Amino acid sequence: MNYINTKDANEKVSFRQATINGLASNGGLYVPQNIPSLDEKWIDEIEKYTNHEIGFQVMRLLIGQESLNDIQLMKIVEETLAFDIPVVNLSDQINVLELFHGPTLAFKDVGARFMSRCLAEFSAEEEVNVLVATSGDTGSAVANGFFGVDGVKVTILFPKGKVSSFQEFQMSSLGNNIKAVEVDGTFDDCQSLVKRAFRDEALNKKYSLSSANSINVARLLPQALYYFLAFKQLKLSGRSEQIVISVPSGNFGNITAGLLAKKMGLPIKRFVAANNANDTFYQYIQTGNWETKPSVQTYSNAMDVGAPSNFDRILHFYDNDYDSIRQEISSFTFSDEETLEKMKSYHKQTQYILDPHGAVGLLALESHLREYENGLFLATAHPKKFESIVIKAIPDYSIQEVDLSDCQKTIIANDYEAFINQIGTP
Numbered sequence: 001m002n003y004i005n006t007k008d009a010n011e012k013v014s015f016r017q018a019t020i021n022g023l024a025s026n027g028g029l030y031v032p033q034n035i036p037s038l039d040e041k042w043i044d045e046i047e048k049y050t051n052h053e054i055g056f057q058v059m060r061l062l063i064g065q066e067s068l069n070d071i072q073l074m075k076i077v078e079e080t081l082a083f084d085i086p087v088v089n090l091s092d093q094i095n096v097l098e099l100f101h102g103p104t105l106a107f108k109d110v111g112a113r114f115m116s117r118c119l120a121e122f123s124a125e126e127e128v129n130v131l132v133a134t135s136g137d138t139g140s141a142v143a144n145g146f147f148g149v150d151g152v153k154v155t156i157l158f159p160k161g162k163v164s165s166f167q168e169f170q171m172s173s174l175g176n177n178i179k180a181v182e183v184d185g186t187f188d189d190c191q192s193l194v195k196r197a198f199r200d201e202a203l204n205k206k207y208s209l210s211s212a213n214s215i216n217v218a219r220l221l222p223q224a225l226y227y228f229l230a231f232k233q234l235k236l237s238g239r240s241e242q243i244v245i246s247v248p249s250g251n252f253g254n255i256t257a258g259l260l261a262k263k264m265g266l267p268i269k270r271f272v273a274a275n276n277a278n279d280t281f282y283q284y285i286q287t288g289n290w291e292t293k294p295s296v297q298t299y300s301n302a303m304d305v306g307a308p309s310n311f312d313r314i315l316h317f318y319d320n321d322y323d324s325i326r327q328e329i330s331s332f333t334f335s336d337e338e339t340l341e342k343m344k345s346y347h348k349q350t351q352y353i354l355d356p357h358g359a360v361g362l363l364a365l366e367s368h369l370r371e372y373e374n375g376l377f378l379a380t381a382h383p384k385k386f387e388s389i390v391i392k393a394i395p396d397y398s399i400q401e402v403d404l405s406d407c408q409k410t411i412i413a414n415d416y417e418a419f420i421n422q423i424g425t426p
């Protein structure tokens, strides 16, 4: 399987090369040259297979035969899918896919674990420096996934005062090959610094840079797996007809992986992109115009993205056709007040505790769902990760103190030179 560049169809690289490069040098994103199809019978009988067998089958098709042999791939899949990913039935039509049972309590553990293990295989010859900009959860998952991986050093940029103490702890408590850098700026500033570094050829040569944001194919593609695992569980409980899936979205990596699963043959009727006040995609669905804007801070801060980077991949998968995109994806946007109110009322009604991201997902699902459909929303993080918000809705939610005293972070201004001086240093 070749991977092509969304901004230069003539550039073709292997999965291995796409993973090492992260972003293409002209700023394009890598996508599979063609989307492989799964055998219909295989999908029809999916409940016969173990999660690891499903993971192996799907990733083998996406990666192709090069880059990883069967033993390597199976080991990576087993280490990636090493925790529960349960579908919980909440009411007649509503189900939740709990993606927060991994080590850092957010869905990004799946992609980060897969990618780190791929890079460990691919970086045997030279040291790779992974750069990552985060609004919180990516940094945690990447730090945990890459901790102690030989031949890989990780530099994480996070915006000052905009991540929770729990997230800061997860990024800055490990040390070793993981460096946490706090930037006096916003998430968009962090992302701009990292993007500039990837365009800097001299820097790339010197440090062999790679990205662990969802722009990296090795992080993005394995996220398709949990849509298959969700389908298997819905099928086992007799709820697999007319499935509508709502995805709390920020950079749109998660939903892109779902769209990919659907294109591979998974019978999903429709997707719903749930936005908070950062509603660039929602506006696009309404008007057909793509207008990025600065991000604004909300309670669901992992979705505070004004210029979602995976949009180019969505455009590519749908041949730049607005109408076909609109047919497959609906979108809704919700304010912090609506989010909090939902967390409060849903807990009263069902005892289920939503984190603010999941709450936006549920609101969007309920706005869209028709009578005969089966709804699934993704709970992308554990409520514990966002407890300062959860407690506003559910006052008796118990809070754990986080001790940051043994953590190590470097503080820098929003400045390119200051940033690149941190790369490759212990």
Ligand SMILES: *Cc1c(COP(=O)(O)O)cnc(C)c1O
Binding pocket: 106, 107, 108, 137, 138, 214, 248, 249, 250, 251, 252, 253, 254, 255, 302, 303, 357, 380, 381
């Ligand atoms: C990263 C994240 C999101 C957004 O996912 P994208 O793939 O960037 O759209 C949503 N919720 C949580 C909790 C996250 O960590």
